[in-house]
Every structure is written in C-alpha cells, then in structure tokens.
Amino acid sequence: MTETPAGSSSGRPRLTRLSRSVAGRRVLVTGAGSGIGRATAHLFADEGAMVAVTDVDGDRAEAVVAEIVAVGGAATAWELDVADGAAVDRVVSEATEAMGGLDVLVNNAGIPAGAAIDDPAYAESWGRALDVMLTGMTRTIRAAMEHLRASEAGRIVNVSSTEGVGGSPSSSPYTAAKHGVVGLTRALAVELGESGITVNAVGPGPIETGMTAAIPDEAKRKFARRRVPVRRYAEPEEVAHGILHLALPASSYVTGHLLMVDGGMTVKNN
Numbered sequence: 001m002t003e004t005p006a007g008s009s010s011g012r013p014r015l016t017r018l019s020r021s022v023a024g025r026r027v028l029v030t031g032a033g034s035g036i037g038r039a040t041a042h043l044f045a046d047e048g049a050m051v052a053v054t055d056v057d058g059d060r061a062e063a064v065v066a067e068i069v070a071v072g073g074a075a076t077a078w079e080l081d082v083a084d085g086a087a088v089d090r091v092v093s094e095a096t097e098a099m100g101g102l103d104v105l106v107n108n109a110g111i112p113a114g115a116a117i118d119d120p121a122y123a124e125s126w127g128r129a130l131d132v133m134l135t136g137m138t139r140t141i142r143a144a145m146e147h148l149r150a151s152e153a154g155r156i157v158n159v160s161s162t163e164g165v166g167g168s169p170s171s172s173p174y175t176a177a178k179h180g181v182v183g184l185t186r187a188l189a190v191e192l193g194e195s196g197i198t199v200n201a202v203g204p205g206p207i208e209t210g211m212t213a214a215i216p217d218e219a220k221r222k223f224a225r226r227r228v229p230v231r232r233y234a235e236p237e238e239v240a241h242g243i244l245h246l247a248l249p250a251s252s253y254v255t256g257h258l259l260m261v262d263g264g265m266t267v268k269n270n
C-alpha cells in the first residue's frame with residue numbers, strides 16, 4: 001500500500017499552497033478618501049498590503065494615509081480624478097513605481113447622480129455619472145494593464161451597486177453606470193481569463209458613507225426594515241471584506257462574478 005498525505009485519498013496534498021493573504025501585495029484604490037474606499041485601504045493595509053490611496057480630494061487621501069501610517073500600515077496618498085485621463089496615466093504609473101509594482105486595482109470612486117428623465121439637468125447628470133463611474137474604470141484599468149500582467153496574481157475589483165442589477169426612480173444615470181460596471185467586469189473577465197488576471201465586482205446595498213450621510217436616520221431605519229433582510233445599513237468595512245476576498249491570490253478561479261454585499265436586499269421577495 002502506498003502512503004498518501006493526511007486527509008488525501010488521491011495522493012495529492014490536502015490543499016495547494018495558494019496564498020490566503022494580501023501581505024506584501026501592492027494595491028491601488030480610487031476614491032479612497034472616504035466611505036468604502038477608505039475602509040478598503042485600511043483593511044488591506046491592516047492585512048499587510050502596500051496601498052496607494054487615491055482620491056479626487058487630495059486632502060482626504062492624505063488624511064487616510066495618516067490614519068493608516070499611525071497604526072503601522074504602509075500607504076501613500078495621491079490626488080487623482082478618475083475623469084482626467086492624463087492624470088490617471090500619470091498617477092497609476094507613479095504610484096506603481098513607488099510601490100515596486102501593482103497587484104490589485106480597486107475601482108471604487110463614485111458620485112451620487114440622480115435626475116428624472118425629463119429634468120433639464122439630465123444630460124449633465126448622465127454624462128458625469130458615466131464618465132466618473134464607468135469610463136473612469138476603463139481609464140484606470142487601461143493604465144494598470146501592463147503592471148497587472150507583470151503581477152503573479154493580478155486582481156481587478158470594481159464597485160457596482162444594487163443599482164447594478166435593478167433600478168430606482170430618478171436614478172437612471174447612476175443605474176446605467178452601475179449596470180455598465182457589471183458588463184465591463186464580465187467582458188474583461190472573459191477577455192483576460194488566460195492572463196491570470198481576475199476581474200470581479202461587488203454590489204453594495206445601503207452603506208453608511210459620505211454618499212448616504214444626508215439621508216435622515218429615521219428614513220434609513222424605515223428603508224432597512226422594509227427592504228433589507230439584515231434590517232440595517234452596513235458599515236463600509238463590511239463591503240471592504242468582500243473586496244478583500246476577491247483580491248486574494250487564492251481567489252484565482254473566481255472571475256466575472258458580482259458579489260452582492262447587500263444584506264440580502266436583492267434576493268428578498270416579501
């Protein structure tokens with residue numbers, strides 16, 4: 001009788017050595033000065049990654065880096081407007097050089113963009129929503145491609161929304177952008193499958209961030225009771241954990257996936 005490793009009946013080792021850690025990985029997050037992006041930067045840094053904290057508001061990016069460094073993490077701050085193609089090319093290149101490479105790109109930057117279809121401001125809202133939340137992702141991805149190809153486990157995680165699978169009144173610019181994020185994610189997952197770079201998205205439900213700060217607490221409670229099985233808004237860190245999972249080297253066979261982080265909102269019927 002031949003001996004097999006413990007727990008194996010096939011002669012294979014019980015588990016492979018795929019890394020379940022982001023320690024030492026080089027990560028760039030857009031819109032990381034607040035909310036979900038900030039929590040993501042913190043979580044990756046806590047887990048030992050090097051993080052390029054980018055945001056259109058450079059002061060916010062600096063503040064997040066100061067928080068991370070204060071608790072022993074490694075991060076650098078960059079002012080970056082994802083609507084500015086030249087700035088995207090420059091910052092992605094400089095941040096990558098500063099970190100010695102790039103393994104993970106988190107496309108998180110977003111803005112509230114609502115308008116009724118017959119609102120005079122509709123065209124402006126539509127243009128801005130698509131530019132920041134969809135075209136912006138193609139800019140950062142294109143700028144990052146050569147660096148991600150050089151990584152041994154390149155990962156792209158795009159932030160969509162429950163609006164990426166459904167819709168709300170007066171939100172069609174935002175909803176179209178977030179549906180577009182899902183399409184972009186799926187098509188690139190297929191296109192890049194062979195390269196080893198995975199492309200996934202997260203779909204947050206209602207989250208306590210800058211974007212939802214103006215909604216009165218009572219309205220939030222009412223909405224959550226009615227629509228969310230978990231019955232509350234989430235903390236941004238709960239979305240960051242979904243992003244971290246998709247970015248792990250060990251998540252190498254997950255690509256083209258939309259991971260809802262919505263407290264069950266999109267599967268609730270009654």
Ligand code: NAI
Binds near residue numbers: 060082
């Ligand atoms: P937030 O307002 O707290 O943070 C967004 C960050 O993006 C801010 O720091 C802002 O300065 C930055 N930003 C805005 N425009 C930018 C640009 N052109 N270039 C670079 N950075 C820019 O909001 P939150 O909620 O953390 O948003 C993060 C992502 O999560 C967005 O894509 C949003 O659409 C998405 N999301 C949020 C939900 C929520 O309930 N808060 C639900 C579903 C999705």
